[in-house]
Amino acid sequence: MNKQDIFMVGVGGQGIVLASDILGQVALTAGYDVKKTDTLGMAQRGGSVVSHVRIAQQVHAPLIQEGEADMLVAFEKLEAARWGYFLKPGGLAIVNNHAMPPLSVSLGVACYPSDEEVKDILKRCTDKICFINGTSQAKGLGDIRTINMLMLGCISSFLPIDIKIWQECITRGLPQKILKVNLAAFDLGRKDMVDVHLG
Amino acid sequence: MKKLLSGNEALALGAYHAGVAVAAAYPGTPSTEILEHLAQFKDIYAEWSTNEKVAMEVGLGASYAGVRALVCMKQVGLNVASDPFMAASTTGIDGGLVVVTADDPGAHSTQGEQDSRHYAKMAKVAVLEPSDSQEAYDLMLYAFDISERFDTPVMLRSTTRISHSNSLVEIRRERMKPKQAAFRHDVQKYVMLPVYARMRRPLLEERLAKLATFAETFPYNKIVKGGTKLGIVSSSVAYQYAREIFPEASFLKLGMTYPLPQALIRKFAGSVDKVLVVEELDPFLEEHIRVLGIKVIGKEFIPRFGELDLHVMEDAGRRAGLLFAASKSQPVELPQGLPGRPPLLCPGCPHTGMFFVLSNLGQRARLLDDSGKAKGESKMIITGDIGCYTLGAYPPLRAMDTTACMGASIGKALGMEKAGVAQKVVAVIGDSTFMHSGITGVVDAVYNQSQITIVILDNSSTAMTGHQHHPGTGVSVQGEVTMPVDIEKLVKGIGVSDVKVVDAFDIKALRAAMRSSLDTPDLSVVIVRGTCAVLQKKRTRPRTIDVALCDNCGTCIKIGCTAIQKLDDQVSIDAMLCVGDACTVCQQLCPKKAIGPVSTASGESK
Structure with a gap:
């Protein structure tokens, strides 16, 4: 596998850091060098969260370079638009079709971008844009918090790493009592991507 | 392994x-x-x-x-x-x-x-x-x-x-x-x-x-041999960025950055045509190396502030004339006008109610613009401190005028009062910060007969750094119960006679306590107690809005609670985010009584 720079973005509370932790363990178990770092604001909840995961034979910098990410994995639409410029030309954008309006939108001093605007912004970097209804799929499983494992499932279909390693690392990373529903979410995310191919 | x-x-x-x-x-x-x-x-x-x-x-x-x-x-x-x-x-x-x-x-x-x-x-x-x-x-x-x-x-x-x-x-x-x-x-x-x-x-x-x-011989001060055209002296994470942007350069990678190995630096500088020093923040290595009489380039290209990354590193390399190949990545037009998502107080935060009260008593919404500059004469000056509650400075609450360093709120308030400001000065400080360095400020205020009001926001946690314990919680880092230091007894013991303890989620009580403290000519302390929303384990009946009763007045939006959202002109409460019965601040404030718990609200809303 060539280097994979995976850029995960979303809102605090969506479980992005846990997902990128597990992705890091997967890469390590599969024998790659890996660095991962999160840029968190000061917020416990509700702030913008970004996780950089870099997988290769040898990784130096912990941060992905702007315009170099192979994959943008956005847990929320506005965050997809905000961080799209990290994608390399022709990189893959996986976007959870879910809106979480920030306070400025509620206060009426800012507008939430339309789906078309989000797409237009992402199209500046790539034509490979996959919207998935991850949050409603997770809701369908009975636990909206499984969105992070669902997005991890999406990522898994593009990395040449045995599915057993993914399952093993998820099993090690999550409490037993919520494992089943999370593994189901992982499978759903993986299936969401069956028809998507990296160029 | x-x-x-x-x-x-x-x-x-x-x-x-x-x-x-x-x-x-x-x-x-x-x-x-x-x-x-x-x-x-x-x-x-x-x-x-x-x-x-x-x-x-x-x-x-x-x-x-x-x-x-x-x-x-x-x-x-x-x-x-x-x-x-x-x-x-x-x-x-x-x-x-x-x-x-x-x-x-x-x-x-x-x-x-x-x-x-x-x-x-x-x-x-x-x-x-x-x-x-x-x-x-x-x-x-x-x-x-x-x-x-x-x-x-x-x-x-x-x-x-x-x-x-x-x-x-x-x-x-x-x-x-x-x-x-x-x-x-x-x-x-x-x-x-x-x-x-x-x-x-x-x-x-x-x-x-x-x-x-x-x-000189410390194994983590080492030369990584590459080409002779460019030699880079670097340390910390800056080294990683430089390695990636300048794969052909030689490196002097310093694991020990003070004191510096002079002979090793001279040897390295002598082996390359040009020396670049790459470090984050100040030119610490660079100045030491310059003093040795070695010609280097560095901070004229590498920023003195902000975090380095590959983009900044590449840009610096280009400006320094050290990179000639075209950039791999095309510059992309950045999206303009997207709404920001700054860190805010969590839904159910015990600081929100007090900030709402302070904001209204001081008429701040009317008197301060969005950037916090005064449009009129403010009724109150609020000196702030370091913690989650510093976020109370953001709109719509705008309930903080200064934040400098840990524990400074009380001293600053005292200084403003003694300088002779016309307004009442209120110091706002969290429980952990109070333990850290607020106590000596109270001693000073008592000793020097101050008239300020000190609000101690006590959520029994060092919340912003991830909910660590502190002397006030009486639990050790290992989770063992020890001896808690009682804030109320402490301030009384120092000599403050006007000390009130108020429930953080009782708006009426908060307002009454603040009114009384602002009216008194004496030094007063208001301790506001409420569990941190993140530590609030009981998630009971989220609030919902009865759209039949709601007249869209926007009062609840002014609380600054992120669970209360307005899209397409309708206000709603995100049931996932609302902490429910533990808070109810919006319910207490709604003039139309349109907010209630999910199970009992008459109307349906999304």
Whole structure:
């Protein structure tokens, strides 16, 4: 596998850091060098969260370079638009079709971008844009918090790493009592991507 | 076997394997997790100290007692701890003493940037700088050896990106057995009367010279051979960015950045056509190298502030004329006008109610514009402090006028009052910050007959750094119950007679307490108690809005609760985010009584 720079973005509370932790363990178990770092604001909840995961034979910098990410994995639409410029030309954008309006939108001093605007912004970097209804799929499983494992499932279909390693690392990373529903979410995310191919 | 560890985990494991016996810290992003990881080992004494100064003194005492000690803090924590840090340099140590300071280039979670290495120069102690988690582990082991070999505290300087990045670590050792504590009486070494301090002074210079000689052969000061056109001197995470942007250059990678290996630097500079110094924040290495008479380039291209990354590094390389190939990545037009998502108080935060009350009593919504500048005469000045509650400065609450450093709210309020401002001055401080450095401010206010009102927002947690315990909670870092320090008794004991304790979620009571405190000419303290929303385990009946009753007046939006959202002109409450019965601030404030618990609300809303 060539280097994979995976850029995960979303809102605090969506479980992005846990997902990128597990992705890091997967890469390590599969024998790659890996660095991962999160840029968190000061917020416990509700702030913008970004996780950089870099997988290769040898990784130096912990941060992905702007315009170099192979994959943008956005847990929320506005965050997809905000961080799209990290994608390399022709990189893959996986976007959870879910809106979480920030306070400025509620206060009426800012507008939430339309789906078309989000797409237009992402199209500046790539034509490979996959919207998935991850949050409603997770809701369908009975636990909206499984969105992070669902997005991890999406990522898994593009990395040449045995599915057993993914399952093993998820099993090690999550409490037993919520494992089943999370593994189901992982499978759903993986299936969401069956028809998507990296160029 | 290799493990994927954060820099902070690796530092903790390194200290553990080095046989550390005592570890002390005050939480501070990005350093907090070091002590949290250490506290998991049962054969170490680890403590959350009241503040960094006390932590440093605890570490120093343990070192004097002959055992290895670790003290951890963020960079501004070293300002607080600087007095014992300087003293530790003068007396030297017995057991190895390592001081971790985690700098924050880019000020991700700090009131400013600061390059801690200057302190080491002032104190004449060695600085080690890891560039990834492996080096964090390795250098921590070395740090204790260097400390004991040279009779000095050692600074181990991390940064946000080192502390909070995960990378692979080969664990090389088992835990060394700690020494048995034993204090060796030595008045001339440990009692810094001027006469003895003067005797120690030349020893510091000797020590520094010995350290500089040691630095020449220190294995983590190493030359990575590449081409001869460009040689890069670098340390910490900056090295990683430079490696990636300049794959053909030669490198002098410094793991020890003070004192510097002069001969090694000269040798390296002599082997390349041009020398570039790459470091985050101040030109610390660069200035030292320039003094050696070596021609280098550096800060004229590498930014002096903000965090470095590959983009900044590449841009600097281009401006310096060191990169000729076209950039791989095309510049993309950045999206304009997207709504920001700044950190805000959580839904159900116990600080929100008090800030709403302060905002309204001071008529701030009317008197301050969105940038916090006055449009009219404010009714009240609110001096703030460091913690989650600093976020109360943002609109729509706008209930904070100043934030400087830990514990400063009370002194600032006192100063404003004594300067003679017309308005009532209110100091707002959290419980952990109050313990850290607010208490002495109250003593000053009592002693000097101040008339300020001090609001202590007590959520029983050091919330912003991740909910650590502190003296007020009476629970240790290991989770054991100890002796809680009672804030109410404490302020009464200092001599404040007007002390009220109010429920953080009772708006009427908050308003009454504040009105009464603002009217009294005496010093007053209002303690606002409520559990942190993140620690609020009981998630009961979220609130909902009865659209039949709601007239869209917008009062609930002005609370600044992120669970209350307005899209397409309809206000709704996100049931996932609302903490329910534990809060109810919006329900209390709704003039139309349109807000109630989900099960009893008559109308349906989304």
